[in-house]
Amino acid sequence: MVNFTMDAILLILLKKLLACPAGYGRVFAGAATGAAMTCIAIVIFRKTPVLRFVVFHGVINVVMMKAGLGIKWGRELFRGWVLLYIESFLLGGVFQFVQQYIRRGSMFFLLAVISYYLVSVIWKIILFFSEKGNRYCEVEVFFGEKNDRLRGLIDTGNTLSDTISNDPVSIIDRASVRRLTEEKKPERFRYISYHSIGKKEGVMPAFRLDKMQIIRDGNKINVEHPLVAVSEEELGSENYQMIINPDILTGGKKNGDKSGSSTSV
Numbered sequence: 001m002v003n004f005t006m007d008a009i010l011l012i013l014l015k016k017l018l019a020c021p022a023g024y025g026r027v028f029a030g031a032a033t034g035a036a037m038t039c040i041a042i043v044i045f046r047k048t049p050v051l052r053f054v055v056f057h058g059v060i061n062v063v064m065m066k067a068g069l070g071i072k073w074g075r076e077l078f079r080g081w082v083l084l085y086i087e088s089f090l091l092g093g094v095f096q097f098v099q100q101y102i103r104r105g106s107m108f109f110l111l112a113v114i115s116y117y118l119v120s121v122i123w124k125i126i127l128f129f130s131e132k133g134n135r136y137c138e139v140e141v142f143f144g145e146k147n148d149r150l151r152g153l154i155d156t157g158n159t160l161s162d163t164i165s166n167d168p169v170s171i172i173d174r175a176s177v178r179r180l181t182e183e184k185k186p187e188r189f190r191y192i193s194y195h196s197i198g199k200k201e202g203v204m205p206a207f208r209l210d211k212m213q214i215i216r217d218g219n220k221i222n223v224e225h226p227l228v229a230v231s232e233e234e235l236g237s238e239n240y241q242m243i244i245n246p247d248i249l250t251g252g253k254k255n256g257d258k259s260g261s262s263t264s265v
Helices: 002-018 024-044 049-069 075-099 105-128 174-181
Strands: 136-143 146-154 169-173 190-196 199-208 211-216 219-224 227-231 242-244 261-264
Touching (some): 002 049, 002 105, 024 049, 049 075, 136 174, 169 174
Parallel strands (some): 146 242, 169 227
Antiparallel strands (some): 136 211, 190 199, 190 261, 211 219
C-alpha cells in the first residue's frame, strides 16, 4: 500500500507534467502494477542487489509508465523516465521536510497527500518560469456522440486563421479525426490554405467540432464550435495529437490577418 501510494502520486504528477490523456483509472492500475512488481522483485532478487537495482530502475518504472500513462517508446518515454526520477527526488525531499512536523508513523498517508500538494505547487512555480514546459495541455474534443482525449501543444507560431469567420484555427492529426468521425466525412467542411517552414503553400481540410475542452494547470477552458484543420502528416515526435492556436485561449479573432485563407466546400 505504501509503494502503491507513492507510485500513484508520482504517476499523477507525471501525467500533469506531460499532459498525458490517460484516465485516473489507468493511472491507479499502473501504480498497482508497479507496486506488485516491486514486492515480487524484492522477494526474488533479495540476494542479488545489483540485479534488483537494474530491475527496479530499468524495468519496473518503464512498465509502470507504459501501463499507467500509455507513453510511447522512444524519446517521450525517456523524457518521462527522467522526469519521474526528478519527481522522486523532489517528493522525497518534501516528504522528509513535512515528516519533521508530523512524526507519528500512522500518519504516512497524510504525509503523502501533503507532499503531493506541495510538489504540485513547486511544479507550477517551475512551469511558470518555463515557457516550454507550459506549452503542453490535455484536450478533450467532442463531435456528435463521440469524444476523445488528446495531448495538445500550445504553439505561439500557429497564427492560422479563417478569413471567412476570422476564427483561429487549431490543427488535429488525421488518426484522431478518424476516431471521432468513424471515417464519415463531416457534412460541412472547407479548405484552409497555409504556409510553413519547408512548405511554401498547402491546403488542409477543416471543419468545426461541437466542443473542445482545454485542460491546463488543473483549469478547464471550454471552447464552443472551434475550427480545426486536419493534418495529413504526423504532427511531431513528442507524442502530441493537436496543435492549439493560442488565440483560442483568449477568445481572440485575427481581424485582417492573412496568414491563412479558406475556401468553402
